[in-house]
Amino acid sequence: xxxxxxxxxxxxxxxxxxxxxxxxxxxxxxxxxxxxxxxxxxxxxxxxxxxxxxxxxxxxxxxxxxxxxxxxxxxxxxxxxxxxxxxxxxxxxxxxxxxxxxxxxxxxxxxxxxxxxxxxxxxxxxxxxxxxxxxxxxxxxxxxxxxxxxxxxxxxxxxxxxxxxxxxxxxxxxxxxxxxxxxxxxxxxxxxxxxxxxxxxxxxxxxxxxxxxxxxxxxxxxxxxxxxxxxxxxxxxxxxxxxxxxxxxxxxxxxxxxxxxxxxxxxxxxxxxxxxxxxxxxxxxxxxxxxxxxxxxxxxxxxxxxxxxxxxxxxxxxxxxxxxxxxxxx
Ligand code: ASP
Numbered sequence: 589x590x591x592x593x594x595x596x597x598x599x600x601x602x603x604x605x606x607x608x609x610x611x612x613x614x615x616x617x618x619x620x621x622x623x624x625x626x627x628x629x630x631x632x633x634x635x636x637x638x639x640x641x642x643x644x645x646x647x648x649x650x651x652x653x654x655x656x657x658x659x660x661x662x663x664x665x666x667x668x669x670x671x672x673x674x675x676x677x678x679x680x681x682x683x684x685x686x687x688x689x690x691x692x693x694x695x696x697x698x699x700x701x702x703x704x705x706x707x708x709x710x711x712x713x714x715x716x717x718x719x720x721x722x723x724x725x726x727x728x729x730x731x732x733x734x735x736x737x738x739x740x741x742x743x744x745x746x747x748x749x750x751x752x753x754x755x756x757x758x759x760x761x762x763x764x765x766x767x768x769x770x771x772x773x774x775x776x777x778x779x780x781x782x783x784x785x786x787x788x789x790x791x792x793x794x795x796x797x798x799x800x801x802x803x804x805x806x807x808x809x810x811x812x813x814x815x816x817x818x819x820x821x822x823x824x825x826x827x828x829x830x831x832x833x834x835x836x837x838x839x840x841x842x843x844x845x846x847x848x849x850x851x852x853x854x855x856x857x858x859x860x861x862x863x864x865x866x867x868x869x870x871x872x873x874x875x876x877x878x879x880x881x882x883x884x885x886x887x888x889x890x891x892x893x894x895x896x897x898x899x900x901x902x903x904x905x906x907x908x909x910x911x912x913x914x915x916x917x918x
Pocket of ligand 1: 709
């Protein structure tokens, strides 16, 4: 009898995991997003009972992710996740904006199957490249019975989309999950889960995902930073209709303020944000601190980011400002 293999689909988007150094002996100098995803899989162990397919969705340094890449990725994830014989999806991605892509996919697709993002801190042709190990671990997680939701696998750690954050510029274990800690670990002794897989929540309907992927622009949301000696000048400039017109950009609909400590904001910047809110701009308070989130007493002028970092709060606010998404925001 022929055993039916379950498919794991690997979607390549670029990043250092697909990077190449001109001189592998000096692999700190490299160009990201060079090697095709099919080649990254060469020599990587395939989990028992699985068949691995790959597809190149993009080939970018993730610092340069644009709307078109996110839209293609959403559509390809949606397509593959809907196939009965697909067990899960793995995405090779740059580390720089990986957490934003993870949150986007979790928020929109809320998948009941695993979508595992993985990455590397060293290019593919470095003698001590970390990509192959990370990719093999990601495939194992995608093949794991019961795994669901958007997950990040890097350096033997498994993180959930909601908490994961790049916390180091150069270490191989560049990601952390703040106070929550990683979901689990994966290594030579197998996988140990410390917490439940992310809950799958409520996915957007298929037509809503298609509409999101077809929009020529998503709501413009900017991040501003509170700091010593801050002023409101940046916010006022962002709201200036003449500046907006001259730059040919859509008007700002949302602002995330990366506040100090527990989401506190310099009074001059706070005044400007209040002017922005009075003009109809949605303002959310996050924190510059790497961990701890922002808690509210209910008396603050602006809602907090519900534990999300400024970069992720920007994604969440942007999605919530799309037409028809008010119910999700309130
Ligand atoms: N700049 C690279 C990227 O995000 C960094 C990395 O992948 O580590 O694509």
